[in-house]
Amino acid sequence: MYVVVQFEDKDQGGGLGLVLSKWITPRKSEVFWPPVKEQYKFDKLLKQNEEPDREKWATYGIKPGCGCGTQMECDSVHAAIERKLKNREIHIPSDFISVTLEAGKNPTPYEAIHVDYSLVKDFSDKST
Numbered sequence: 001m002y003v004v005v006q007f008e009d010k011d012q013g014g015g016l017g018l019v020l021s022k023w024i025t026p027r028k029s030e031v032f033w034p035p036v037k038e039q040y041k042f043d044k045l046l047k048q049n050e051e052p053d054r055e056k057w058a059t060y061g062i063k064p065g066c067g068c069g070t071q072m073e074c075d076s077v078h079a080a081i082e083r084k085l086k087n088r089e090i091h092i093p094s095d096f097i098s099v100t101l102e103a104g105k106n107p108t109p110y111e112a113i114h115v116d117y118s119l120v121k122d123f124s125d126k127s128t
Contacts, residue, residue: 001020002021006062008060008062020049024062025059029061031060032054080103096112
């Protein structure tokens, strides 16, 4: 999960930064920062969900609970589907499948699985 953090000290770069939530220390007062200078290398670490190297990475103070929020992949998927639903009428549940498939054409298509009764477990039988 991506998190936007606000740095405490303006001398340490200041402002905001996008990091992985696992780069934040347990007390949420510091963030581990990789020793890379080029933006494309930093982006690659984010995309690869890189674990912080606690021995080699620097730590920088962050403002706790800055309220900047988080960004998960499902948030952008949901937003894309909502945009496709705008000004569109849904008459039957399967209409949602076509909207989902249309919403995810680029860069990779979304997968929609039609749920049927074979996927539903019967919990009324307590013997199993």
